[in-house]
Amino acid sequence: MHYVIYGAGAVGGVIGGNLHRAGSRVTLVARGAHLEAIRERGLVLDTEAGPLTLDVDTAANAGEVEWTEDTVVMLCVKSQQTAAALEDLQRHAPPSTPVVAVQNGVANEATILRVFPRVYSICLVPPASHLEPGVVVQDSATAPGVLEVGRYPGGSDELAVAMAGDLEAAGFVASAREQVMAWKYRKLIANLGNGVGASFVDDESAVELTRLARLEGESVLAAAGIQLVSAQDDLDRRGDHIARRGHRKSAAAGSSTWQSISRGVGNVEIDYLSGEIVMLGRLHGVPTPVNEHVQQTTSRLARERLAPGSVDAAPFLASVSGAV
Numbered sequence: 319m320h321y322v323i324y325g326a327g328a329v330g331g332v333i334g335g336n337l338h339r340a341g342s343r344v345t346l347v348a349r350g351a352h353l354e355a356i357r358e359r360g361l362v363l364d365t366e367a368g369p370l371t372l373d374v375d376t377a378a379n380a381g382e383v384e385w386t387e388d389t390v391v392m393l394c395v396k397s398q399q400t401a402a403a404l405e406d407l408q409r410h411a412p413p414s415t416p417v418v419a420v421q422n423g424v425a426n427e428a429t430i431l432r433v434f435p436r437v438y439s440i441c442l443v444p445p446a447s448h449l450e451p452g453v454v455v456q457d458s459a460t461a462p463g464v465l466e467v468g469r470y471p472g473g474s475d476e477l478a479v480a481m482a483g484d485l486e487a488a489g490f491v492a493s494a495r496e497q498v499m500a501w502k503y504r505k506l507i508a509n510l511g512n513g514v515g516a517s518f519v520d521d522e523s524a525v526e527l528t529r530l531a532r533l534e535g536e537s538v539l540a541a542a543g544i545q546l547v548s549a550q551d552d553l554d555r556r557g558d559h560i561a562r563r564g565h566r567k568s569a570a571a572g573s574s575t576w577q578s579i580s581r582g583v584g585n586v587e588i589d590y591l592s593g594e595i596v597m598l599g600r601l602h603g604v605p606t607p608v609n610e611h612v613q614q615t616t617s618r619l620a621r622e623r624l625a626p627g628s629v630d631a632a633p634f635l636a637s638v639s640g641a642v
């Protein structure tokens with residue numbers, strides 16, 4: 319298989335780097351200073367055992383990729399970047415190319431299906447960071463990640479099994495799943511903590527805000543009749559496969575959303591995380607004041623390029639006390 323990793327940031331860099339190390343053919347699609355650094359010095363994959371410098375093929379866009387019968391695209395950009403990436407892929411990739419949404423949120427798969435008929439999804443718990451051009455950090459000291467692989471909207475097939483096999487060979491804990499979206503909706507509930515960790519001061523009020531955001535999320539998914547794996551099954555699956563490295567304080571403080579705010583890129587994925595619950599709440603008549611507040615606060619921090627973890631959650635909690 320030839321894996322085109324479209325968006326070689328934290329997740330793409332760690333998955334692409336490890337697939338490359340395991341002998342799979344990999345092309346990293348990257349841009350800007352990150353692309354320049356990889357081209358000059360190779361991709362630096364920072365692991366618990368030390369940094370590895372990997373000589374991986376690169377492309378600046380889909381037009382520079384060598385498209386073959388066995389090429390699979392792993393789309394690893396943030397959800398707000400999916401539309402632009404797809405526009406480029408639509409121009410250059412054969413329509414039969416399988417495209418895998420290796421992303422948080424649950425909206426990317428349907429967006430890809432408008433353009434490519436063979437859509438797959440990966441539910442991922444890496445964790446990984448990318449804060450410096452040319453460098454991606456594998457934040458887990460043990461397996462680089464736990465991955466569920468499946469076809470969208472449902473089912474599994476030979477390709478899903480083959481991808482899970484390649485990922486296992488690259489050190490991940492990976493399985494092909496019949497209902498990958500049930501895993502992704504459970505992950506969405508976990509990701510309702512992303513905006514809190516990215517925007518609010520790390521204190522007891524933030525912990526409470528995350529708890530309320532997730533309760534709200536569970537109510538909305540129940541009202542919408544969406545099936546998701548249980549929290550216990552998710553916990554059991556993760557087991558002790560992932561051990562966060564010392565530099566990474568917690569899952570939410572340091573999350574992919576925190577990294578966007580921290581890098582001051584001016585945009586953030588929150589409309590596809592907290593915003594997904596807000597949208598479903600509006601469709602199904604369930605009020606979502608907590609997720610709306612997290613979504614709006616995180617969007618503002620990104621837009622105004624403010625410091626991560628700088629907003630006090632207590633005044634909002636006091637204002638909704640008894641109402642949620």
Ligand SMILES: NC(=O)C1=CN([C@@H]2O[C@H](COP(=O)(O)OP(=O)(O)OC[C@H]3O[C@@H](n4cnc5c(N)ncnc54)[C@H](OP(=O)(O)O)[C@@H]3O)[C@@H](O)[C@H]2O)C=CC1
Pocket residue numbers: 324325326327328329330347348349350352378379394395396397399402403420421422423442443444445446447448573574577583587
């Ligand atoms: N980081 C983590 O620990 C986890 C992340 N995820 C999910 O994985 C997905 C990816 O997140 P993450 O890896 O953190 O994000 P990153 O921002 O680290 O990586 C995305 C990369 O794609 C690049 N990119 C975006 N658009 C293009 C384009 N058109 N052409 C070339 N390069 C492009 C970005 O460049 P630029 O910086 O210039 O925009 C960036 O380098 C998200 O959905 C996230 O929620 C899931 C679990 C854990």
Ligand SMILES: CC(C)(CO)C(=O)C(=O)O
Pocket residue numbers: 422442443444445446508509512569570572573574575
């Ligand atoms: C669960 C978590 C926080 C793991 O890194 C994640 O999905 C993210 O960073 O977006």
